[in-house]
Amino acid sequence: MPMNSFLGVFAKSPLKPLEDHINLVHQCSQGLLPFFEAVYAEDWKTAQEQQQAISKLEKQADVIKRELRINLPSGIFMPIQRQDVLDLLTQQDKIANKAKDISGRILGRQLTIPEQLQVQFLEYLQRCLDATEQAKQVINELDDLLETGFKGREVKLVEDMIERLDSIEDDTDRLQIGLRRSLLSIEKNLNPVDVMFLYSIIEWVGELADISERVGSRLELMLAN
Amino acid sequence: MDIIQTYGFMLIVTAAAVGFIMAWGIGANDVANAMGTSVGSKALTIKQAIIIAMIFEFAGAYLAGGEVTSTIRNGIIDSSYFTNTPELLVYGMISSLLAAGIWLAFASYLGWPVSTTHSIVGAIIGFAAIGVTSDSVHWDEVTKIVGSWIVTPAISGFIAYLIFQSAQKLIFDTDKPFENAKRYVPFYMAAAGFVMSLVTIKKGLSHVGMNINNSTGYLIAVAIAIVVAIAGRFVINKIKFDPQAGRATHFANVEKVFAVLMIVTACCMAFAHGSNDVANAIGPLAAVVSIVNNGGEISEKAQLVWWILPLGAVGIVAGLALFGHRVIATIGKGITHLTPSRGFAAEMAAATTVVIASGTGLPISTTQTLVGAVLGVGMARGIAALNLGVIRNIVISWVVTLPAGAGLSIIFFYMIKGIFAA
Numbered sequence: 001m002p003m004n005s006f007l008g009v010f011a012k013s014p015l016k017p018l019e020d021h022i023n024l025v026h027q028c029s030q031g032l033l034p035f036f037e038a039v040y041a042e043d044w045k046t047a048q049e050q051q052q053a054i055s056k057l058e059k060q061a062d063v064i065k066r067e068l069r070i071n072l073p074s075g076i077f078m079p080i081q082r083q084d085v086l087d088l089l090t091q092q093d094k095i096a097n098k099a100k101d102i103s104g105r106i107l108g109r110q111l112t113i114p115e116q117l118q119v120q121f122l123e124y125l126q127r128c129l130d131a132t133e134q135a136k137q138v139i140n141e142l143d144d145l146l147e148t149g150f151k152g153r154e155v156k157l158v159e160d161m162i163e164r165l166d167s168i169e170d171d172t173d174r175l176q177i178g179l180r181r182s183l184l185s186i187e188k189n190l191n192p193v194d195v196m197f198l199y200s201i202i203e204w205v206g207e208l209a210d211i212s213e214r215v216g217s218r219l220e221l222m223l224a225n
Numbered sequence: 226m227d228i229i230q231t232y233g234f235m236l237i238v239t240a241a242a243v244g245f246i247m248a249w250g251i252g253a254n255d256v257a258n259a260m261g262t263s264v265g266s267k268a269l270t271i272k273q274a275i276i277i278a279m280i281f282e283f284a285g286a287y288l289a290g291g292e293v294t295s296t297i298r299n300g301i302i303d304s305s306y307f308t309n310t311p312e313l314l315v316y317g318m319i320s321s322l323l324a325a326g327i328w329l330a331f332a333s334y335l336g337w338p339v340s341t342t343h344s345i346v347g348a349i350i351g352f353a354a355i356g357v358t359s360d361s362v363h364w365d366e367v368t369k370i371v372g373s374w375i376v377t378p379a380i381s382g383f384i385a386y387l388i389f390q391s392a393q394k395l396i397f398d399t400d401k402p403f404e405n406a407k408r409y410v411p412f413y414m415a416a417a418g419f420v421m422s423l424v425t426i427k428k429g430l431s432h433v434g435m436n437i438n439n440s441t442g443y444l445i446a447v448a449i450a451i452v453v454a455i456a457g458r459f460v461i462n463k464i465k466f467d468p469q470a471g472r473a474t475h476f477a478n479v480e481k482v483f484a485v486l487m488i489v490t491a492c493c494m495a496f497a498h499g500s501n502d503v504a505n506a507i508g509p510l511a512a513v514v515s516i517v518n519n520g521g522e523i524s525e526k527a528q529l530v531w532w533i534l535p536l537g538a539v540g541i542v543a544g545l546a547l548f549g550h551r552v553i554a555t556i557g558k559g560i561t562h563l564t565p566s567r568g569f570a571a572e573m574a575a576a577t578t579v580v581i582a583s584g585t586g587l588p589i590s591t592t593q594t595l596v597g598a599v600l601g602v603g604m605a606r607g608i609a610a611l612n613l614g615v616i617r618n619i620v621i622s623w624v625v626t627l628p629a630g631a632g633l634s635i636i637f638f639y640m641i642k643g644i645f646a647a
Contacts, residue, residue, distance in 0.1 A: 006258050006261070006338050006592045006595060006596055006619060007257075007258070007261045007262075007265060008338075008612060008615040009596060009599060009611050009612050009615045009616055009619070010265070010563055010599075010608070010610070010611065010612070011609075011610035011611055011612040011615075012610060013609030013610050014609065014610060015609050073612075073614070075612065075613040075614040075617075076610050076611070076612060076613065077603055077610070077611040077612075077613050078609065078610045078611075079603075079606030079607070079608070079609070143476075144476055146606075146607070146609055147397055147476045147479075147480075147564065147566070148393065148397045148398055149389070149390075149393050149397070149605055149606045149607050150606045151393075151398070151606070152393070152397070152398030153398055153399075153400075154398070
């Protein structure tokens with residue numbers, strides 16, 4: 001039966017895939033917790049399995065990313081700017097990439113976290129993952145934002161959530177400074193190359209929170225116009 | 226004159242058959258557009274949609290289809306040019322039906338969303354302007370009709386925008402969206418019921434032989450509105466809502482209330498569609514029948530013969546019953562993020578616009594009006610994504626339809642004339 005229905009005007013919504021994407025990305029970054037648990041125990045076999053799980057989730061997120069891009073032709077009319085959606089997607093994707101990079105590098109070098117730093121590092125990692133969790137929550141409000149036509153109370157609510165995301169990111173900055181200081185105090189006793197990599201790992205973990213914050217601010221920009 | 230007396234019965238049967246097939250096509254194809262939003266937003270199942278469409282398409286066609294039928298029958302053409310050659314008008318109307326029917330079949334085959342209304346109006350203008358003389362066309366009337374094709378989507382878009390914004394203000398952007406939905410949704414139902422019944426009473430019922438004076442008409446419309454609202458309220462209260470739904474999903478319950486409202490607007494949409502589109506199939510038939518029955522005399526004021534409106538209505542329902550299921554099934558899939566609250570705003574705006582146009586006798590395109598309404602909701606940032614490319618194609622196919630319908634009807638006109646001249 002040929003279709004001559006006008007319903008072709010309804011394009012595929014980009015919001016649901018955006019939510020699916022951040023949920024996967026978040027799940028992927030959460031994989032860092034069991035991964036580091038294995039690293040702390042120096043159980044490299046489990047660590048490798050965890051790394052593979054992270055990598056697999058990252059690939060799934062990539063698939064959603066690609067599909068979403070293909071389904072967003074330029075002649076599309078949305079309540080939010082097309083470019084903003086694409087930018088947001090790019091940022092979200094970076095979280096998963098970062099999680100994969102962190103786990104990949106640790107595993108590749110069989111880099112251990114010095115015992116004196118382990119508690120502090122875990123706290124830091126957890127806080128950074130709180131930021132990605134918050135970014136996930138924010139993006140999952142897109143449904144309700146659409147329901148309310150991107151205005152009114154719901155916008156206020158999302159803005160508050162983004163503010164909370166910002167303050168989590170501030171926390172991680174503070175924790176990062178403390179962690180670096182602790183590393184500095186013990187670095188003389190460690191292998192210099194390992195120390196360099198540790199610094200870069202600390203930085204990368206911090207980027208999880210940075211990028212999460214950027215996800216929030218992209219969304220804020222969307223709401224502004 | 227002789228031709229009409231000799232072949233009169235045959236001409237009526239031919240016109241009736243072609244008109245019935247046309248109505249059948251409208252039922253099979255166009256109804257998908259009218260009901261698609263309801264099915265797409267999952268407010269109705271396909272079966273429910275078909276049942277609603279059958280009842281309300283029939284009611285709309287029968288009760289409110291008269292005005293537009295008169296316009297198609299004798300509003301576009303100045304029949305004084307045919308006083309001495311009434312058979313030409315009969316041939317012309319039959320060719321118009323054939324032309325519009327074939328064009329629609331062809332366009333459906335290619336998947337173009339063309340308008341039945343545009344095809345038939347184009348076809349009638351075509352045979353009259355080229356086959357007879359361009360003076361025989363009521364150009365001022367045609368300008369009015371074509372103008373309405375631009376104005377009605379704009380109006381319906383504007384109404385949809387307002388309805389959507391009002392729902393936002395009253396329900397969504399409040400502390401207690403769910404409670405407010407339960408409180409205000411019956412009012413929307415009442416409004417829909419009021420407009421539909423008022424237009425029907427004031428414009429439609431005279432065609433079925435009922436005359437109701439002004440104040441009684443208003444009273445009846447208000448009464449119907451109240452009945453609809455109370456029934457709606459009752460249904461809403463009976464629905465089981467998920468009490469566990471936390472803040473995160475509170476709009477899900479609100480949408481359930483709107484899904485009930487959408488049943489009402491779906492009825493309105495089917496009614497409006499029936500009232501406007503039945504004329505495309507039976508307007509030309511009505512002209513043929515009136516000429517033949519009057520022995521070749523063309524009278525502008527003749528009453529519609531009683532069996533014509535029901536014939537069109539039955540045709541639409543038959544098309545629906547046979548093919549509607551398949552057509553609606555294909556469109557039901559694939560619409561994402563069209564929640565009942567948006568579908569309702571678009572449907573209510575489109576139905577109101579169409580039914581008012583039907584009341585004033587303007588043959589407008591239901592689909593076009595619906596597209597305008599959807600854009601209106603989109604402008605209010607209510608719909609996740611719209612394909613502007615598809616909208617452009619729709620507009621192009623509408624523009625092409627006028628000359629295509631005209632060209633085909635000219636060809637058929639000369640063919641039929643040739644057959645009878647021999």
